[in-house]
Amino acid sequence: DAGITQSPRHKVTETGTPVTLRCHQTENHRYMYWYRQDPGHGLRLIHYSYGVKDTDKGEVSDGYSVSRSKTEDFLLTLESATSSQTSVYFCAIKGSGDTQYFGPGTRLTVL
Amino acid sequence: DQQVKQNSPSLSVQEGRISILNCDYTNSMFDYFLWYKKYPAEGPTFLISISSIKDKNEDGRFTVFLNKSAKHLSLHIVPSQPGDSAVYFCAAEAGNMLTFGGGTRLMVKP
Numbered sequence: 506d507a508g509i510t511q512s513p514r515h516k517v518t519e520t521g522t523p524v525t526l527r528c529h530q531t532e533n534h535r536y537m538y539w540y541r542q543d544p545g546h547g548l549r550l551i552h553y554s555y556g557v558k559d560t561d562k563g564e565v566s567d568g569y570s571v572s573r574s575k576t577e578d579f580l581l582t583l584e585s586a587t588s589s590q591t592s593v594y595f596c597a598i599k600g601s602g603d604t605q606y607f608g609p610g611t612r613l614t615v616l
Numbered sequence: 617d618q619q620v621k622q623n624s625p626s627l628s629v630q631e632g633r634i635s636i637l638n639c640d641y642t643n644s645m646f647d648y649f650l651w652y653k654k655y656p657a658e659g660p661t662f663l664i665s666i667s668s669i670k671d672k673n674e675d676g677r678f679t680v681f682l683n684k685s686a687k688h689l690s691l692h693i694v695p696s697q698p699g700d701s702a703v704y705f706c707a708a709e710a711g712n713m714l715t716f717g718g719g720t721r722l723m724v725k726p
Contacts, residue, residue, distance in 0.1 A: 509659075536712060546704055547716035548660070549618075555712070563713065595659055603648055605714055607659035607706075 508532045509608035511596050517614045524583040526611050528596030529594045530576075536599035537579040539563075539571060541592040542610075548595060553580055619643045620708050620718035630725055635693040637720050639706035642669060642687060646708035646715075654703045655721070663704075664691070678715045697722045 508531035518598040528537060528573060532541050536555055540548040540563075555566030555577040560571050574581045583590055620641045629635045649669040652660035658679045660699075666673040666680045666689070673680050679692045693700055701724045 538714075540716075544703060546620075547718045548707075548714075549716070550713055555711065564715075599712065601713050602665070603709065604650065604662050604665060607652075607658045610657075 508607065509596060509598060511594075511608040511611050513611060514609065515612045518586050519616050521585050524586050524613065524615075526581045526596075526613070528579045528581070528608060530579075530598050532598070532600075533576055534598040534600060535576075537573065538597040538599075538603075538605065539569075539579065539581045540595045540597065540607075541565065541590075542595060543592050547564065551594075562592055586613075588615050591599065591615045597612060617642075618718070619646075620706060620717040621672075621713045622706060622720050624720050625718070626721040626723070628723045628725060629696050633697055635691075635696045635700065635722055635724065637691040637693075637704050637706075637722065639689050639691075639714075639717050640687060643708070643715070644687075645710040648709040649680070649682060649689050649697075650707045650709070651678075652705045652707060653700075654707070656704065657713060660705060660706050693722075696697045696722075698724050698726050700724050 510529045529612045535545045538553040539551040549565045554560045554573040594611045597605040650665040651663040654660045664678045682689045703719045706717045
């Protein structure tokens with residue numbers, strides 16, 4: 506357990522509405538990541554952060570934005586949700602030995 | 617173009633036998649490789665890793681082999697147990713970012 510929590514754990518929303526997912530860590534790790542998991546694609550990196558207010562894009566960043574105003578919180582925002590963003594979202598931190606550890610996930614359904 | 621591939625979507629083995637999961641990659645910049653195990657409705661759990669300067673790493677029943685010239689890594693589980701039934705992802709790191717394969721579902725039959 507790397508001290509990572511995600512909220513909410515489940516969310517159903519409608520197309521066009523904004524959605525924010527939260528990742529919280531308790532161990533002061535510098536690097537935090539957001540991934541999405543879809544069948545046949547494994548996990549794909551959306552955005553990551555390497556410090557407070559320092560973020561960068563991943564492989565599938567279109568339609569997503571992130572913010573990190575405190576070390577412990579990394580927020581993922583879908584400004585206007587689309588059905589293609591229905592997925593399971595995982596947050597991760599980079600711990601000791603360059604290994605990433607994952608949170609429990611958020612299942613998002615966009616109707 | 618997928619930089620990390622797991623060509624077997626599923627694998628079934630008998631309890632007590634060896635499970636071998638394979639992974640191929642194309643990017644020579646990858647310098648660290650990891651295997652994760654995932655149960656339904658849970659986050660991926662780290663299993664074992666290997667640096668690009670090594671060719672083998674062992675941890676209990678789990679061994680990872682890296683063949684850099686072939687750009688291939690494999691995970692061996694010996695002996696396999698029913699509790700090992702899960703989806704296994706290989707991942708490769710370059711520049712603080714991981715690239716994942718599509719996963720292999722392992723089923724260990726009693």
